[in-house]
Amino acid sequence: MINDILKGLKNQEHKYIAQAISIVENNSSLNKNLLLNLKTSSMESIKIGITGPPGAGKSSITNQLIKKYRFEDKSVCALLVDPSSPFTKGAVLGDRIRMRDFYNDSKVFIRSIASRGSKGGLAENIDYISDIVEFSGFDVIIYETVGVGQVELDVVDSVDTTIVVLVPESGDDIQVMKAGLIEIADIYVINKYDRKDSDKLFLTLTNMLQLADKDKWIPKIVKTVAINDIGIDSLKDELAIHRKHLIKSNKGLDKYNDRFIKKIKHRLISDFENSFWNKKRYEFLNSEIEKDINDRLDIDSIINKIKSI
Amino acid sequence: MINDILKGLKNQEHKYIAQAISIVENNSSLNKNLLLNLKTSSMESIKIGITGPPGAGKSSITNQLIKKYRFEDKSVCALLVDPSSPFTKGAVLGDRIRMRDFYNDSKVFIRSIASRGSKGGLAENIDYISDIVEFSGFDVIIYETVGVGQVELDVVDSVDTTIVVLVPESGDDIQVMKAGLIEIADIYVINKYDRKDSDKLFLTLTNMLQLADKDKWIPKIVKTVAINDIGIDSLKDELAIHRKHLIKSNKGLDKYNDRFIKKIKHRLISDFENSFWNKKRYEFLNSEIEKDINDRLDIDSIINKIKSI
Numbered sequence: 001m002i003n004d005i006l007k008g009l010k011n012q013e014h015k016y017i018a019q020a021i022s023i024v025e026n027n028s029s030l031n032k033n034l035l036l037n038l039k040t041s042s043m044e045s046i047k048i049g050i051t052g053p054p055g056a057g058k059s060s061i062t063n064q065l066i067k068k069y070r071f072e073d074k075s076v077c078a079l080l081v082d083p084s085s086p087f088t089k090g091a092v093l094g095d096r097i098r099m100r101d102f103y104n105d106s107k108v109f110i111r112s113i114a115s116r117g118s119k120g121g122l123a124e125n126i127d128y129i130s131d132i133v134e135f136s137g138f139d140v141i142i143y144e145t146v147g148v149g150q151v152e153l154d155v156v157d158s159v160d161t162t163i164v165v166l167v168p169e170s171g172d173d174i175q176v177m178k179a180g181l182i183e184i185a186d187i188y189v190i191n192k193y194d195r196k197d198s199d200k201l202f203l204t205l206t207n208m209l210q211l212a213d214k215d216k217w218i219p220k221i222v223k224t225v226a227i228n229d230i231g232i233d234s235l236k237d238e239l240a241i242h243r244k245h246l247i248k249s250n251k252g253l254d255k256y257n258d259r260f261i262k263k264i265k266h267r268l269i270s271d272f273e274n275s276f277w278n279k280k281r282y283e284f285l286n287s288e289i290e291k292d293i294n295d296r297l298d299i300d301s302i303i304n305k306i307k308s309i
Numbered sequence: 310m311i312n313d314i315l316k317g318l319k320n321q322e323h324k325y326i327a328q329a330i331s332i333v334e335n336n337s338s339l340n341k342n343l344l345l346n347l348k349t350s351s352m353e354s355i356k357i358g359i360t361g362p363p364g365a366g367k368s369s370i371t372n373q374l375i376k377k378y379r380f381e382d383k384s385v386c387a388l389l390v391d392p393s394s395p396f397t398k399g400a401v402l403g404d405r406i407r408m409r410d411f412y413n414d415s416k417v418f419i420r421s422i423a424s425r426g427s428k429g430g431l432a433e434n435i436d437y438i439s440d441i442v443e444f445s446g447f448d449v450i451i452y453e454t455v456g457v458g459q460v461e462l463d464v465v466d467s468v469d470t471t472i473v474v475l476v477p478e479s480g481d482d483i484q485v486m487k488a489g490l491i492e493i494a495d496i497y498v499i500n501k502y503d504r505k506d507s508d509k510l511f512l513t514l515t516n517m518l519q520l521a522d523k524d525k526w527i528p529k530i531v532k533t534v535a536i537n538d539i540g541i542d543s544l545k546d547e548l549a550i551h552r553k554h555l556i557k558s559n560k561g562l563d564k565y566n567d568r569f570i571k572k573i574k575h576r577l578i579s580d581f582e583n584s585f586w587n588k589k590r591y592e593f594l595n596s597e598i599e600k601d602i603n604d605r606l607d608i609d610s611i612i613n614k615i616k617s618i
Contacts, residue, residue: 036609037609041602053362055362169364260598264612265582269582272585273574293351298345299576303573306577
């Protein structure tokens, strides 16, 4: 089975890509381990993260970028990270809507992934999923997420360039989001730039970027009206400029290495948990939980006892 | 030192609460372990999570709720989870602004916490921080977070009642957020209800809740204009109703037990990592990373080799 999948991935067959991602999402550790050693390279695919508050127009920007890259005959994979439930394993709504535009295009693969799976969450799985789509040889890989939280930071680790999409109305929130945004954005997009207060947000952002560390990359600001295809070409140009910067400064390789190490550490933890938790240990833990709160041992003692079993 | 802190916590002294939270955030495992065994109970504090998209008015709602609870002479702790950077350890801007209202009130403790610390992130630390503030005996504990991502789901695990704040403009995003929201909200607030399209959002939400599992709690919808103190009393009533439901249905204890187990599991992983990674193992890992990507062993082999050292 795994050989079929590997062959399918190499041929960029959607059926097998979807199957491999499902293996990771379902977290069957046996099958997942088979996917651990996919060989990928640094800076081969163009890897873009798109994030920002709900309603900022991230989907429109993703859609327009896909079209532009398709015009150059590049293959594109878009992974939509849904703020999904731990129970229902994620809304598929997002990609169903988008699928329409690219339904007959075999070089576009779109898929929703759950921000929290049955176990462990996206942080661990994102590395596997990245490997799967990179191994499949897409020229461009786009991750789209909502908000600026832990998930987004995990995604940032997985991409080369992070775009933060804002709208003029976002102005009020800039203060609070300041610290988080300065760090993660390589490119800012002010979308719906035809609305009022656009220039005000542009100014606020420009001032904010004065605080950025000049030795590092200074984020660019791009003005767009994505729905009318205004500014998307500039955005694509900025993406190319940032990519050159990553290659020249070796930052791309640094990011690759960070992911490589993270993958090893995650796998070691997962091995530890699989071997550590056996029936007897679970039984002891459960027997404590069944007691009244005040009758339980303290956590330190429970841990020592579990280890000694 | 730890005895001073424990005593300070019991007396609800801000200085010691801040110090204990810093110990957790700085992740010094030695000191953190001393905080592992704080004895807390189920359903003693009123624990509320407030989340929603940026700009929805979460801060205003938090502020108004604090005022209401203070009016009843309840002590309140508000933890503002900032979408903060892994490098700068979080924006303190949020609470500085808010501090003003309650600056001289010794029964209000407000603090920003970073959504991602130097290691591991909030998921692990949130349990420690919850314990610290619960142990300090606050009558009300409010967590405020931005968005509906992994961080929010971690916070949901730590509170008893989750409020999702929306604004009329959120209507467009409801579809995409559907799955995530249905699961996490115990109470919806439509804030800025004086704006247009408020009734439309109310209708959309009401329809959406038809899909909720009737055997479980059906989330309530509260209309507010927080900035003018409209609807906040109703919100407080709904919080009390949900709390009664949790106590009656034993759900509060279930949540407490889930946190108890999670804490044990996290601690075991942390113990494993601390004992596993030694100098020789790190050296081997680094020697592989220094190689050209194509010359490296595959991850499986690296892991086996590291284990055998």
